[in-house]
Amino acid sequence: MTDPSRVDEAIAEQFALRSLVIEHAPDGFAPRTAAGLDVAYDGDRLVAAACVVDVETLSTVESKVVAGSTDFPYVPGLFAYRELPSVRAVLDELETKPDVLVCDGHGRAHPRRFGLACHLGVLTGAVTVGVAKSAFGSYEEPGPRRGDWSPVEHEGAVVGRALRTQDGVKPVFVSIGHLIDLESACELVLRLAAHHRQPETTRRADHLCRQALRALA
DNA sequence: GCGACAG
DNA sequence: ATCTTGTCGC
Numbered sequence: 001m002t003d004p005s006r007v008d009e010a011i012a013e014q015f016a017l018r019s020l021v022i023e024h025a026p027d028g029f030a031p032r033t034a035a036g037l038d039v040a041y042d043g044d045r046l047v048a049a050a051c052v053v054d055v056e057t058l059s060t061v062e063s064k065v066v067a068g069s070t071d072f073p074y075v076p077g078l079f080a081y082r083e084l085p086s087v088r089a090v091l092d093e094l095e096t097k098p099d100v101l102v103c104d105g106h107g108r109a110h111p112r113r114f115g116l117a118c119h120l121g122v123l124t125g126a127v128t129v130g131v132a133k134s135a136f137g138s139y140e141e142p143g144p145r146r147g148d149w150s151p152v153e154h155e156g157a158v159v160g161r162a163l164r165t166q167d168g169v170k171p172v173f174v175s176i177g178h179l180i181d182l183e184s185a186c187e188l189v190l191r192l193a194a195h196h197r198q199p200e201t202t203r204r205a206d207h208l209c210r211q212a213l214r215a216l217a
Numbered sequence: 218g219c220g221a222c223a224g
Numbered sequence: 225a226t227c228t229t230g231t232c233g234c
Contacts, residue, residue, distance in 0.1 A: 039224080040225080041224085041225055042226090074224060074225070075222090076224090077223080079224060082224080083224075104223085105223045106223050109223090110223075111222085116223075130223085132223050132224085133223080134222095134223065136223070137221080137222085
C-alpha cells in the first residue's frame, strides 16, 4: 500500500531538482578514492554500508555500517526516497572524504532523469555515479568483451551506457549522478570492476551490510 | 487501457 | 531487496 500523496510529492520534487544536476567534472578531476554504497533489508529494518577504496590499488581505505529503518516502500523510480536517508547516515560516519560516490542504482538513466545517484549528488554536492544491475526500458546488447558498451537512451537523449565489465557477463548500467561526465564515469567503473562484474566498491559495501544485517538477527 | 518497472 | 539446492566453471 503506497500512499498516493507521498508518491505525487516525491515525483514533483524529482522534477524540481533535476535541473540542478551538473553533467561535467571540475577541472582536473581525477578521483583517488571511491566509496561504494549499499543497503540490505530485513523488512523495514536495514543496514547501510559505505566502503572507501583506493582507485589505484583497489585496497580498502575505510568502511562503515549503520543500522536504521525505512518508512518509504520500494517504488520503481522513487528508490531514493527509500534509501537516501540511511545512505547519508552512513556517509556521515566516514572519517575519510571519498572523491566520488558509487551508488547501487541509476543516476540520469531514470524515467525522470533523476535517480538515486543524482539525488544524492545534488543534496550533498558530492561527485556521484550510478551503477545498476538492470535497466529501465530496453537497450541494445553491447559487444561480448570487457569494455564493450552501448548507449542507453531516454526520450532521444543518451542517459547512460550498458557496460560490459568482464568478458561474457551481463552488462551493468552506468549513468552519471552529479559533477561528472558519462565517459569518465564509465572509465572509473571499468577500473573498479577489474575482477568482477560489479565494481569492488559496491561488492564490498554489499558484503558489509548483509553481514551486519545477519549479525543483528 | 495494458504492460513494464533501479533495489 | 529477499526466499533458496545444486551445479557449472576457473
